[in-house]
Each structure stands twice: as C-alpha cells, then as structure tokens.
C-alpha cells in the first residue's frame with residue numbers, strides 16, 4: 001500500500017474523449033525497456049505500421065541520448081490509426097502503451113505525506129471540463145499514481161518559499177492553500193484576484209521564516225491578503241493601471257513566441273533551416289513591428305500592432321476557465337519545486353501568473369487572424385491549450401534567461417501591467 005494520501009482536485013472534470021490531440025501534439029519519450037517491449041510486439045504492415053519507417057527517433061547528444069516515438073507524415077504518432085485510436089492500446093491493451101501516454105493529462109506532485117494531483121491544460125477535455133469529476137475517480141487515479149510515484153515520497157523536501165527561505169511541508173502547504181483561497185474569491189474578477197495574489201506573495205517572499213511557523217503563517221498570509229485587497233480592490237478599474245514598459249513588452253513577446261511554437265517531431269531536433277527561421281521569428285518578436293511570423297497553424301500572419309488595442313475584456317466563460325486553471329495549478333503544486341524547474345514558490349507563481357497575459361495575447365492573435373477585435377471563449381480555450389502545452393515541460397523555461405525575464409516583470413511591476421493590459 002502506498003505511504004501517501006492522494007489529494008485530488010475538487011473543481012475539475014475529466015475523461016478521455018479520444019480526440020487524439022495528445023498523440024499528435026506531444027513528443028512521447030520512451031525508455032529502453034519500453035523500446036524493447038514495443039519492438040517485441042512485432043508490428044507489421046498488416047497492423048497498419050509502415051515497416052520501412054522507424055518506430056522511434058533519437059534526440060540529444062550521444063552522452064545524453066533520449067528516444068521518442070516516431071511520427072507519421074501528418075504529425076500523428078507512428079501508432080495512431082486512421083480513426084484516431086492507438087494501435088498498441090487496441091491490440092495489446094492500455095497497459096502495453098508507453099508510460100507517458102498512460103499518465104497524460106495527469107501530473108503527480110509529492111508534498112510530504114500527500115501527493116497532489118494536477119492536470120495539463122493542453123488536453124481540450126481538461127480545458128472544457130468535460131467528463132466525470134476527477135475527485136469521483138479515486139480508484140483510477142490511485143492506479144495511475146502507482147505507475148509513477150514511489151511508495152515513500154515523504155523524504156522529498158518542499159521547495160524554498162523564496163531565495164533560501166524554507167519551511168516544512170505543512171507550513172509550505174499553508175501558504176499554498178492561502179494562495180488558492182485568494183484565487184478562488186469570491187470577490188472581484190480573476191484578474192483582480194491574480195493581481196492580489198502576486199502582490200501578497202511578493203511580500204511573503206521577503207519575509208524571514210526562521211520564527212514564523214504554524215498558525216503564524218496563517219496570520220501572516222491573512223494580513224498580506226488584506227493589504228492586497230486594499231491595493232487592488234475588487235471594484236478597481238484595470239484601466240487605471242499603467243501600460244507595460246517597452247523593455248517589459250519585448251521580453252514578454254519573446255516569451256509568447258516560445259509558447260506559440262509546437263514541440264512537434266521537427267522541433268524536437270531542428271535542422272539548420274528551422275533554426276534559422278526560429279532566429280528570424282525571435283528577431284521579429286523582439287522588434288514587435290510589421291507582420292507576425294506564423295509559428296503554428298491557426299496563428300495567422302497578422303500585424304503586431306493589431307494585438308495591442310483593447311479587445312473588449314474577457315469573453316463570457318473565460319472568468320470561470322481562468323479561475324479553474326489557476327486553482328488547479330496551485331492546488332496541484334504544478335508551478336514550483338520538482339514539477340517546475342525546481343523554482344521556489346514565489347518565483348514559480350510569477351511564471352504561472354504570466355500565463356494569463358500570454359494566453360490572452362495568443363487568443364487575440366487567433367481572433368485577429370479571423371478579422372475580429374473581440375475574444376470568444378473558443379479563442380481563449382485554444383490559446384490556453386497551446387500555452388499550457390509548454391508550461392513546466394519546455395527545458396528553455398527553466399534556464400537563466402527566461403527565469404530572469406519573469407523575475408524582472410515581477411520586480412518592475414510589468415507583471416501587473418501585462419496582466420491588466422491584455423485583459424482589456
């Protein structure tokens with residue numbers, strides 16, 4: 001029996017609806033054992049698997065080589081059939097598939113005596129909240145967790161709160177739960193609540209935790225929450241917040257460009273031609289003028305300038321979607337520690353908060369591509385799936401340059417400004 005309690009999200013539904021999006025969008029890494037097992041399944045042309053094509057491809061240098069499932073010419077996994085179903089699953093059952101396919105879209109994050117469960121919003125069914133309540137599927141989730149979480153994970157320490165400030169897991173989770181309370185409301189919009197959360201967490205990051213423990217953490221969080229509500233009252237107009245700085249916008253567009261790409265098979269190991277086109281795209285995003293480069297289907301070559309005027313605020317339904325998204329990521333610890341480039345709580349939350357303007361920028365791009373200057377819920381849903389595809393999974397985001405950009409947003413108030421600016 002596992003030595004941990006599984007903490008399931010209470011506000012999320014999900015079942016697989018066989019859209020096969022994950023089998024087209026994701027590069028599926030396979031271990032040596034999985035390669036051996038799949039090779040032993042003896043796939044032939046009679047099964048619909050082209051014997052002249054490899055089943056997997058290598059990536060990375062020889063000393064850190066990894067393998068992933070090959071893709072067909074249309075981008076789908078080599079085992080995806082014409083009906084959008086998995087051939088391995090159909091022939092040998094669910095357990096015969098690579099581990100990554102069996103777990104998706106769940107993510108499991110140890111937190112002392114419990115393991116918190118989050119979900120990836122790259123899955124359209126997660127975004128649309130389709131299916132059975134996740135907390136009504138404990139048996140299924142326990143079986144899935146056992147595939148990836150060892151029995152004893154209580155020795156794994158929590159990430160720092162900020163810098164070198166550390167507390168134990170119960171106190172760390174007090175801060176996390178307070179953060180989720182702020183995001184849950186009920187006062188104000190999710191934009192106000194996100195601004196409040198960024199504000200008080202920044203102050204919490206400056207505290208010294210040597211003498212602050214237990215109930216005093218709750219008291220501190222409550223005090224800071226009150227100050228945040230005073231700074232960003234639920235009825236305060238966002239238009240009063242200044243526009244982002246020029247430097248902030250440049251850094252922001254470069255971040256958007258990374259989220260607008262797909263990690264298709266081609267991008268996992270780009271050739272020179274592709275590297276050159278990525279460099280040109282980065283230069284264009286840095287300049288932020290003229291026609292936007294096409295980074296994936298649906299993001300049309302509109303003008304950068306088209307995305308800057310007000311787009312009429314969040315469309316109906318987006319408030320609930322963003323509230324659920326941020327609460328799931330926070331509840332599930334999907335924004336800090338081992339789940340997120342080993343970032344401390346405060347820095348990881350800045351990255352999570354940056355997702356709001358990134359998603360709204362991508363949604364504007366989708367809308368402008370259809371000659372609209374107002375967002376719809378499908379724009380926001382699609383943009384969220386695109387952006388969350390990378391959140392926590394693209395190695396670049398854990399590197400110094402990207403981390404510094406997000407820290408600078410937070411230190412200079414550009415994070416607040418970007419959130420307000422793209423929510424108009």
Ligand code: SF4
Nearest residue numbers: 023077079080086101
């Ligand atoms: S192995 Fe099956 S489930 Fe996994 S990506 Fe390929 S088709 Fe999809």
